[in-house]
Amino acid sequence: xxxxxxxxxxxxxxxxxxxxxxxxxxxxxxxxxxxxxxxxxxxxxxxxxxxxxxxxxxxxxxxxxxxxxxxxxxxxxxxxxxxxxxxxxxxxx
Numbered sequence: 001x002x003x004x005x006x007x008x009x010x011x012x013x014x015x016x017x018x019x020x021x022x023x024x025x026x027x028x029x030x031x032x033x034x035x036x037x038x039x040x041x042x043x044x045x046x047x048x049x050x051x052x053x054x055x056x057x058x059x060x061x062x063x064x065x066x067x068x069x070x071x072x073x074x075x076x077x078x079x080x081x082x083x084x085x086x087x088x089x090x091x092x093x
Contacts, residue, residue: 068082
């Protein structure tokens, strides 16, 4: 017995491009706010080491600091950079 939900999609069934310009990013993300204010906060307040590690991970998430790779769209041939996630469980991404 074949399970229909396990079969591969037909060639005519394609998802829309996720790298198109139609998707707008929010004005500010948590990482943007941390980049702007974390250095001052570290000088003014004492954070436990585990909190500092989480905040630093979120601040560097999906940036060149964590490395990345080049993705290729097989539909349109576009190459684009994809940066690696911090993979921290507290990260909102």
